[in-house]
Amino acid sequence: MEYAIETENLTKIYRDRAGEVVALDSANLRVPKGVLFGLFGPNGSGKTTLISILVGLQLPTRGTARVLGFDCVKQSLEIRKRVGLLPENYGFYEHMTAYENLEFLGRLDGIPRGELRRRIDEVLELVGLKEWANAKVKTFSRGMNQRLALAQALLKDPEVLILDEPTLGLDPQGSAMFRELMARLVKEGRTILISTHLLHEVGFICSHAAFIRKGRIVAQGNLEELAKQYREARGYSYEVVVQERPEDLLRELRQLEGVVEVGLENNTIRVRASRDIMRELLGVTGRYQVRSLRERAPTWDELYQFYHGGGWGE
Amino acid sequence: MSEKVAIIVRKEVLENLKSLRYWSLIGLFVLLFVATSAAVGSAMRGLRIPGLELGRGRLVVQLVGSLSSAMSYVAPLLGIALGFSAIAAEREKGTIRLVLARPVYRDQVLNGKILAATILIVIAVLVSTALSLPISVTLHGVTVTADDLSRLMLSLIPSILLALAYYALSLFISVLSDRSSRAFLYCILAWILFTFILPIVASMIALSVLGPPPAISFNMTRGGQLPPQLRDYYRKVGEITSSVLIISPNDRYSTFVNALFTRRSPQTTSYVDLGSIIATRWVDLAVLAAYVAVFTLLSYIFFVRRQEVR
Numbered sequence: 001m002e003y004a005i006e007t008e009n010l011t012k013i014y015r016d017r018a019g020e021v022v023a024l025d026s027a028n029l030r031v032p033k034g035v036l037f038g039l040f041g042p043n044g045s046g047k048t049t050l051i052s053i054l055v056g057l058q059l060p061t062r063g064t065a066r067v068l069g070f071d072c073v074k075q076s077l078e079i080r081k082r083v084g085l086l087p088e089n090y091g092f093y094e095h096m097t098a099y100e101n102l103e104f105l106g107r108l109d110g111i112p113r114g115e116l117r118r119r120i121d122e123v124l125e126l127v128g129l130k131e132w133a134n135a136k137v138k139t140f141s142r143g144m145n146q147r148l149a150l151a152q153a154l155l156k157d158p159e160v161l162i163l164d165e166p167t168l169g170l171d172p173q174g175s176a177m178f179r180e181l182m183a184r185l186v187k188e189g190r191t192i193l194i195s196t197h198l199l200h201e202v203g204f205i206c207s208h209a210a211f212i213r214k215g216r217i218v219a220q221g222n223l224e225e226l227a228k229q230y231r232e233a234r235g236y237s238y239e240v241v242v243q244e245r246p247e248d249l250l251r252e253l254r255q256l257e258g259v260v261e262v263g264l265e266n267n268t269i270r271v272r273a274s275r276d277i278m279r280e281l282l283g284v285t286g287r288y289q290v291r292s293l294r295e296r297a298p299t300w301d302e303l304y305q306f307y308h309g310g311g312w313g314e
Numbered sequence: 315m316s317e318k319v320a321i322i323v324r325k326e327v328l329e330n331l332k333s334l335r336y337w338s339l340i341g342l343f344v345l346l347f348v349a350t351s352a353a354v355g356s357a358m359r360g361l362r363i364p365g366l367e368l369g370r371g372r373l374v375v376q377l378v379g380s381l382s383s384a385m386s387y388v389a390p391l392l393g394i395a396l397g398f399s400a401i402a403a404e405r406e407k408g409t410i411r412l413v414l415a416r417p418v419y420r421d422q423v424l425n426g427k428i429l430a431a432t433i434l435i436v437i438a439v440l441v442s443t444a445l446s447l448p449i450s451v452t453l454h455g456v457t458v459t460a461d462d463l464s465r466l467m468l469s470l471i472p473s474i475l476l477a478l479a480y481y482a483l484s485l486f487i488s489v490l491s492d493r494s495s496r497a498f499l500y501c502i503l504a505w506i507l508f509t510f511i512l513p514i515v516a517s518m519i520a521l522s523v524l525g526p527p528p529a530i531s532f533n534m535t536r537g538g539q540l541p542p543q544l545r546d547y548y549r550k551v552g553e554i555t556s557s558v559l560i561i562s563p564n565d566r567y568s569t570f571v572n573a574l575f576t577r578r579s580p581q582t583t584s585y586v587d588l589g590s591i592i593a594t595r596w597v598d599l600a601v602l603a604a605y606v607a608v609f610t611l612l613s614y615i616f617f618v619r620r621q622e623v624r
Contacts (some may be wrong), residue, residue, distance in 0.1 A: 055415055077417045085415040091408030093329070107321045108416040152412060 003066075004160050004191035005031035005054060010063035012049050012215075023049040025215035026063065031193055031208070035222075036186045038206035039195040040304055046215035047195040048088050051164050055085050068159060081110070084158035086149045088165050094138035098129060098148055101137060102155060109156040123151040128177060142169035150178070161185065161192045167201040179205050203300030211307035218307050223297070230298045230306050235260055236276055237296040240269040243289045252284050267291075318418050322426025323433070330434050335395055340442050343388040347446040351380035352453060377450055378466065381443070382571040386564050389477040390509070392438055394501040396431045397484025401617065403494040420618045428485070428610060435477040439470055461585065468588070469571045475602035476567040480505065482609035489617045508562045516558035520551045560597075563605055570598035 012024040024046045031037045041047050052058040054067055056076025065072040067079045092101045099120060106116045124130045127147040132140070140148065146169045153161060167175050182192055182205055194202050203209075210220035219226060242249065250269065253262050258275040271281070278295060285293050298306070330336045354377075404410040413423060447466070451458055458466075484501045491497035528543045540548070559565035573595045576586045 057411065057414055077419070080415060080417040083415075087408070087411040087415060089408045090411050092412070093325075093409055094407075095329070095332075104321070104325050105412055105416060108318060108413065108418050110417060149412075 001030075002033045003030050004033045005029060005037075005065075005067050005193060007050070007054075007065040008063055010050065010053065010065050011061050012046075012053060012058065013061045022215055024053070024060070027212070027215065027217050029210055029217050030220065031191060031210075033191050034186065034189050035208045036182055036192045036194070036206050038199075038203060038209035038300070039193060039212060040197065040199060040203070040209055040300070040307075041195075041212035042197050042308060045212045047212055048164055049215075050212070051085070051087070051162055051193075051195055054162060055080055055083055057087075081156075082158055083160045083162055084153035084156060086153040086161075086163040086166055090149055092137040092140075092145065092148060095136060097134050097136055098124065098140070098151075099133040101148070102152055105152050106155045111156060119155055119157070123154045126154065126181060127151045128174075143171050143174050146170050147174060147177075150181075159190060161190060162195075163192065164195045165198070166194060167196065167198055170201075175201055178202075199300045199304050203304075206300070209300070209303075211304070213308055223300075226303055227297050230303055231276075234298075234306060236273045236278075237298070238271040238273070238278070238281060238293065239296050240271065240281070240285055240293050241291040242267055242269060243291060246288055249284070249288045249290075253281075256280050256284065270296075316422060318422045319426045319429065322423060323430045326427055326430030327433055330396065330430070331437075336434065336438070339388060339392050339395060340438050340445075342391075343384055343438075343442040344446040344449075346384035346388065347380055347442075348449050348453075350383055351377050351450040354380055377447075377454070377456065378469065378571065378575045380450070381447070381466075382469070382568055384446075385439075385442075385473045385571075386476070386568055387509070388442070389435075389439070389473055389567070390480040390505050390564065392435060393431075393477040393480025393482075394484045394498075394505060396434060397481040398488050398497045398501045399494045400427050400431070400485050400488045402488040402491040402497040405492055406494055421614060424614060424617055428481075431481050431485075432478065435474055435481065439473045439477065443470060443473075465574045465585065465588075469574055472567045472570045472599060472602060475599065475606065476563055479563040479602050479605035479609075482606045482613070486609040486613045486616070489613045508564050512559060512562050513555070513565070516555040517551075519558055520554035523554055524550055560601065563602055566598040566601045570595050573598075 007027055007029045010024055010027040010029070011022070014021045014023055027046065027050060029039075029050070039047055039050070049058065053060050053065055053072055056072055056079060059073060068082055070076075070078040070082075072079060092098075093104070096104070102120045102123070103116060106119060107113075111119055120133075121130070124133050127150050129144065129147050129151065132144065137145070137148065146166070150163070150166060153163065167178055170178060179202065182194075182202075186192060186207075194206065196202055206223075208220070208222045209226065211218050219229060221229075240249075240253075245264075246269070250262060250264065253259060253269065253271055256273070256277055257280075258273045258277055259271060260274055261270075261272040263270045271277075281293060401410070404413070410423075414420065443466070480501075483504055484497070487500045487504075488494070488497045491500070524547065527547050530541050530543055556565075556569075573591050574585070574588075576591070578584055578586055
C-alpha cells in the first residue's frame with residue numbers, strides 16, 4: 001500500500017527545568033493515500049506534536065517521518081509546498097481583511113499573483129465566507145475564523161490536508177459544510193488527516209483512523225480492521241429485529257454457546273457473544289418471524305472508549 | 315532579496331505605516347523637539363552672561379542639542395515599538411503557525427522583519443527631522459549653513475543606528491518570549507537602564523572614586539574659567555563616567571552627535587573638521603553597530619534553532 005504519511009519510532013521529548021516530558025513515544029503512523037484519516041486522542045496525547053513534526057514546525061528527538069515521500073527534517077520545505085495545514089491555536093492578522101490575510105499567506109505559498117485572486121475567491125466560496133472577504137478579521141466570530149483557517153489550508157490546492165481540531169467553534173451548519181467539503185476533497189483523491197478528540201463531529205466521515213494515547217499509536221487501520229480488534233477483545237454484537245415478543249427466541253438465543261448477554265428493547269433483541277455466532281443465529285432466527293438480523297459494528301465512540309478508556313493495551 | 319522576504323517586508327511596512335503607534339512616535343518626536351528647542355531658545359535669549367553670548371553658531375548647536383535630546387528618547391522607543399512584538403506577538407496570536415506552515419525558511423521570516431524595521435526606522439527618522447527642524451529654525455530665525463546641514467544629515471546615521479540597536483535588542487527579547495507583554499516589559503527595563511540608571515550609576519562610581527569636588531571659591535564672571543583644580547576634577551569625573559557609559563547606546567549616540575557640532579574654539583563659529591571627529595569618535599558608531607550586529611545574530615541563532623512552536 002502507498003502511504004501519504006509514514007512515521008517510524010517518532011519520538012519527541014521536551015526538556016525544561018522541571019524535567020522531561022515525552023510528548024511522542026515511538027509513534028508509528030501509516031496514513032494511506034487518498035483516504036480521510038482520523039487521528040483520535042484526548043487532549044495532551046501528542047496529536048499536535050505529531051502534526052507539528054510532520055510539517056516541520058518542530059524537530060523530532062528520534063525517529064523518522066515522511067510525507068508524500070519527503071523527509072520531515074531534511075525536506076520540510078517540499079512538504080510545506082504540498083501540504084495544507086490548519087493548526088491548533090492559529091491566529092490571523094486581525095486588522096487585515098480576510099482577503100488580505102489569504103493574499104499574504106497565498107503569496108508565501110508561492111501562488112502566482114494572477115492565479116491567487118481566483119484561488120482566494122474559490123476557497124472563500126467553498127467555506128461560505130465570500131461575502132466577508134473585505135471584512136476585517138477582528139470582526140469575525142470563532143466559527144468564521146475557523147472557516148477562514150480552513151480556507152487558508154485549501155489555498156494552495158494541497159495534495160495532503162492536515163487539520164488539527166478543525167470543527168472547534170463551528171456551528172452545526174458549519175460542521176455540516178465541513179463534512180461535505182471533506183467528502184468532496186477525498187473523492188478528488190486528496191489525503192486528509194484530521195486530528196480531533198470530538199469524534200461525534202467527524203468520526204463517522206473517516207474511513208481510517210489511528211488512536212493515540214500518551215504519545216503512542218495504540219491502534220490504526222480502517223474501520224473494519226479496528227472493529228475486528230474490538231470484537232476480539234470485547235466480543236461480537238448483533239441486532240435482531242422481531243415482529244412480536246419472542247419469549248422462545250430469547251430463550252433459545254441465551255442457550256447458544258458463547259452468548260454473554262441477551263437484551264430486549266422494543267422490538268430489537270441485542271445479543272453479545274464472545275465469538276462469531278452469525279451462522280448459529282441464522283439457523284435459530286430462521287424458525288421465527290424476524291424482520292432483520294445484522295452484526296452491529298462498533299461506533300467510533302465505542303472504539304475511542306475502548307482504546308482510550310482502558311480496554312486496550314494497558 | 316528573495317521573493318518571500320519581499321512579501322514579508324511589504325506586509326510589515328504597510329502594517330506599520332497604517333498603525334497609530336508608528337505615527338504617534340513620530341508625532342512625539344516632533345513635539346519633544348519643538349518644545350525643547352523653544353525652551354532652549356527662550357532661555358538663551360534671557361541669558362546675559364559675559365563670554366556666553368548667543369551667536370548664530372551657538373543657537374544652531376543648541377538646536378542640535380534639542381534634536382539629539384529628543385532623538386535619544388524617541389529613537390529607542392521606536393526601536394522597541396517595532397521589535398518587542400515582532401516574534402512574541404506572532405507567537406502569542408498564533409499567526410506565526412500559519413506563516414511557518416508555508417514553504418518559508420525561518421531566517422526569511424526574520425530577514426523580512428529586520429529589513430522592514432530598517433525601512434520604517436529610516437522613514438521615521440527622516441520624516442521626524444524633516445518636519446521638526448524647519449519649524450524650529452523658523453521659530454528662532456536661524457540661518458542654517460551648508461556645513462550645518464551636512465552635519466545634521468550626518469547626525470541621522472547615529473540616530474538610525476540608535477533606533478536599530480534598540481530594535482535588535484527588542485527583537486532578541488521578542489524571540490525569547492512567548493508573551494508580547496513580557497517582552498515589552500523587558501525592553502522598557504533595558505531602556506530605563508541605559509537612559510536613566512546607567513548615568514546615575516556612572517556618576518556614583520565617579521563620586522565614590524574621586525570623592526566630592528574640591529571646595530574652592532571663585533568668581534565665574536572673571537574670565538569665565540574654572541580654577542585648574544576643579545577643571546581637573548571634572549575632567550576625571552568625565553573620564554570615569556565615559557568609561558562606564560561606553561556600553562550605553564544612548565551615550566554613544568549623544569557623544570557622537572555633540573562631537574559633530576563641537577566648535578574649534580569658543581571664539582569661532584566653525585566646527586571641528588569631520589575627518590578628525592570620525593578618527594576620534596568612530597568607537598561611538600562602532601558600539602552602536604555592534605549592538606545591532608550582536609543582537610541580530612543572537613536573534614537568528616535562537617529563532618532558527620528554537621523550532622518549537624507551542
